[in-house]
Amino acid sequence: MNPVVTAVLLIVAFAAFAVSVRRRWRLLMIGSAGRRRFVPDRVGERARGAVRFVLGQTRLTRYRGAGLAHEAIFFAFVVLLVRSLILFARGFVGDPGFGYWILDGGTPLGNLYGLIKDVYVVLAVLGALTFLYLRLVVRPHRMTLNAEGILILVIILVMMVADVVYDGAAHVLAAGPDGPRFNGWEPLGSVLAGPMSGLPAAAVGTVWHLAFWTHVTLVLVFLNILPYSKHFHIITVVPNVFLRDLGPRGRLVPIDDLEGRVEREETLGVRRIEELSPKSLLDLYTCTECGRCTDQCPAARTGKLLSPKQLVVDLRDHLYENQAGLTGRRRDGANAAHESDLVPAVVDPETLWACTTCGACEEECPVLIDHVERIVDLRRHLVQEKGEFPGPLQEAFGSIEAVGSPYGVSADERMAWADGLEVPIRGDTDDVEILFWVGCAPATDDRAKRISSAVAQLLNRAGVRWAVLGAEESCTGDVARRAGNEYLFQAMAEANIEILDGYDTKRILTACPHCYNTLKHEYPDFGGHYEVAHHADFLAGLIADGRLVPRRAVEATVVYHDSCYLGRLNGVYASPREVLERIPGVTVVEAAASRDRGMCCGAGGGQMFKEDEPGDERISVARTRQLVETGADTICTACPFCLRMLTDASNLGDQTGIRQLDIAEVLWQSIRGEGEPEGASSEVRSDRV
Ligand code: SF4
Ligand code: SF4
Incomplete structure (x- = not known):
């Protein structure tokens, strides 16, 4: 080995790398400060997350094949980092038999490391070959075939081969032509040593040198490719995960001032x-x-x-x-x-x-x-x-601004859903343990009104002391906010908080995941702090406490569709299923895409009030097809937007044979007494008590 060449290589490579990183750092710092914390808080929590997501590779195995291949390469790099350090040291010292490193062969720790290293060399080769197979043969739609990706995989393969060749040659040089061939602590190198032992010592020495320089040079080349490639993530992933938003998943950061x-x-x-x-x-x-x-x-x-x-x-x-x-x-x-x-x-x-x-x-x-x-x-x-946005959103914005509902229904019509029901108004009573925030859809959309009706009857049956704001309730502003109208959202939030705080509101119940997310996670940014429950959790709690007892059999095979704003963004997966499973006669089946992999119905982010953008088909139709494929006769939801989208989608295509109901409607069907109104649930066969 040559200390001078090694030193020059290292200096040049690290100098070039430092220049590249400095360029990237300067570019990073052009970002508008203050929009997201760059100076971290909750350091312990952040560090634990970095360990979980980076070292634990938590998300990777959601795609099993590619995930395992990535794990193999990732951990091989961690293990081989030590090997590279040893080789760079040898570039200065040179003697292959020199045992100055505790991890060098010959010491117990060194032997163990040699064995582990060989295992990871094999895994890295398998991982790289898997990715090459995926990129060149399978070509999944999600992956982009580009030269950089292939180059990196080839570099990894060559580095691994060079490493084994280096070991084999070192083995022959150390043991001599007649020395022992197989060393169980360095299996790959010693297997290669067999064929190499027949070569002249000078040739083995040349191979040894070539393998050495190939390995160390490729390490440095790889290092310098990183800042200009997607593999920069090897360096940026730890800070990116560390600096992640620790706030609730569903919260958007407000535009301040x-x-x-x-x-x-x-x-x-x-x-x-x-x-x-x-x-x-x-x-x-x-x-x-x-x-x-x-x-x-x-x-x-x-x-x-x-x-x-x-x-x-x-x-x-x-x-x-x-x-x-x-x-x-x-x-x-x-x-x-x-x-x-x-x-x-x-x-x-x-x-x-x-x-x-x-x-x-x-x-x-x-x-x-x-x-x-x-x-x-x-x-x-x-x-x-x-002022550039899809036309129908203008109508929704205008209606929210004018009457407090994207549906354009005025405040004095907001209680029409409660006709014939016993619904207390907050302004008329102080005997309230929880405020039922009805939401614009359940208050004013004809189909969704049946959800609020079922919830109201269930609350009365359970003896809950509740009330609604009635005409004082307005849109939370969720639709406006996600569609980009932060100004309108903040105005709605401030007005609603003033009303809620005026009644000294502590607890809120809602049957809309969008209202739930906004009231729970976004209103605190504007001074509104409430304990917010979604009706799925609340009803499951009433059943668990024995305050609601489902008795009547409701014969239905139900597939539950997870609302994104309830499931993925708020982690509520169990309680809606628990409610359904407690109803006699109901059989719950799962869609292939469910829970955190559930597909959106297509309503969120303001889409409910506009047409889908051009594409092959509506999102709602694609999702309904997935649900129909389960063989269920009923789709259950816990979101008025989902219910509307999936109902409309069923009527659009060849999927008309399936019913759509909210979990509250099915539960009420099971709980109502003889002679009490069936409500929307009349569509469900209810033939046993
Ligand atoms: S953002 Fe990039 S890293 Fe994240 S899933 Fe998409 S392609 Fe992968
Ligand atoms: S619609 Fe697509 S881009 Fe938008 S949040 Fe859902 S997955 Fe992400």
């Missing part, structure tokens, strides 16, 4: 790339281009233009291509592309408006990239500054 920003003529939302936060830019650095987000995205799966992966890649390419202009190194105007608006220069508006904010992409992403926040930020600029 909206009025002040308007006065100062600052951008509302994100218009240009530098208006993304440093954390958001770090997300772009960290994307591995695995395509899992796109694979699970309901918009992408139904042929819409939106691909969350492509969105990230496009933004990253734009960022890198405009490095000089963004970091101020070029002031001649020749690189002014970064000054153009991201929409439409980099992002097609159709892409943005296809998102349902369902969170499937974020659930899947192995490196915890936030997609929804960025998409909503881009919408915010379009809506609040440019």
Whole structure:
């Protein structure tokens, strides 16, 4: 070995790497500070998450084959990092028999390391071959075939082969031509030593040198490719996971000081790339281009233009291509592309408006990239500054503003759902343990009204002391917020909080996951702090406490559809199923895509009030087909938006034979007494008591 060459290689490689990292760091720092914390709090929790998601590879095995292959390569790199350090040391010292490292062969620890290292060499080769097979032969839609990905895999394979060849040659040189051949602690090298022992010593020495220089050079080449490739995630994944948003999954970060920003003529939302936060830019650095987000995205799966992966890649390419202009190194105007608006220069508006904010992409992403926040930020600029958004949303915004409901139903009609029912109004009574926040859909949509009716009757039957706000209730603003109208959302939030606090509200019950998410996770940012329950949890609790006893058999084979805002974003999976399973006669079956892998119905993110963006089919139709394929005769939901979307979708296609009901409707059917109104549940066969 040659200490001078080793030293020069190391100095040149690390100097080049330092220059690249500095460039990336400067680019990261153009991000708009303050939009997301870059100085971390809750350090212990963050560190535990980094260990779980990075070392534990928690998300990777959701795709079993690719996940196991990635695990093999990841842990091989960890193990072989030690090997590389040993080899660099040998570049300075040179003697293959020199046993100065505790992990070098010959010591007990060294022997153990040698064996483990060989196991991981095999695993890394298998992992790399699996990825080559996936990329070149299987070619799943989610993966992009590019030269960089193949190059990295070839480098890994060559490094592994060089490592084994190095061991084999070292074995022959150390033991001599007649020495022992097989060493169980270095099985791969000693197997190779057999054929090599017949070569002249000089030739073995040359092979040994070649293998050594191949390994150390490729390590340094690999290091320098990283900052310019998707494999940069090897370096950025730990900080990206560490700096992740620890807030509730369903919460959007508010635009602070909206009025002040308007006065100062600052951008509302994100218009240009530098208006993304440093954390958001770090997300772009960290994307591995695995395509899992796109694979699970309901918009992408139904042929819409939106691909969350492509969105990230496009933004990253734009960022890198405009490095000089963004970091101020070029002031001649020749690189002014970064000054153009991201929409439409980099992002097609159709892409943005296809998102349902369902969170499937974020659930899947192995490196915890936030997609929804960025998409909503881009919408915010379009809506609040440019006035560019799908026409039907204008109607919804206008109705919320005018009458407090995206359905355009005025406040004095908001109690029509309660006709004939015993429904206490909060303004008329103080004897209230929990406020029932009805929500715009269950209060005003003809189909969803039957949900609020069932809930009201169940609350009365359980003896709950409850009340509704009645005409004082307004839209929470969820639709406006997710569609980018933060200004309208904040106005609604402030007005609602004033009313809720005026009644000294502590506990709220709602049958709408969107209201639930907003009241629970977003109103605290505006001073509204409440204990919020979704009716799935609340009804399950009433059954568990014996306050509701399902007795009447309801003959139905039910598939439960998980609402994204209840399930994925709030982790409520068990209680709706518990409610259904407690009803005699009900058999619950599962869709292949359910719980955190459940497919969105297509309503969230403002989609409920506009048409799907162009694509192969409606999201709701695709989801209904999945549910029908279970053989169930009834689709159950715990969300008025889902219920409406899936009901409409069933009527659109060849899926008309299936019923759609909220869990509260089925439960009421089982609990109601003789002569009490059946409500919507009359569609369910109820023939035994
Ligand atoms: S939130 Fe849902 S619809 Fe939007 S990009 Fe992610 S997976 Fe697609
Ligand atoms: S955003 Fe996440 S899931 Fe999507 S391609 Fe990038 S790393 Fe994969």
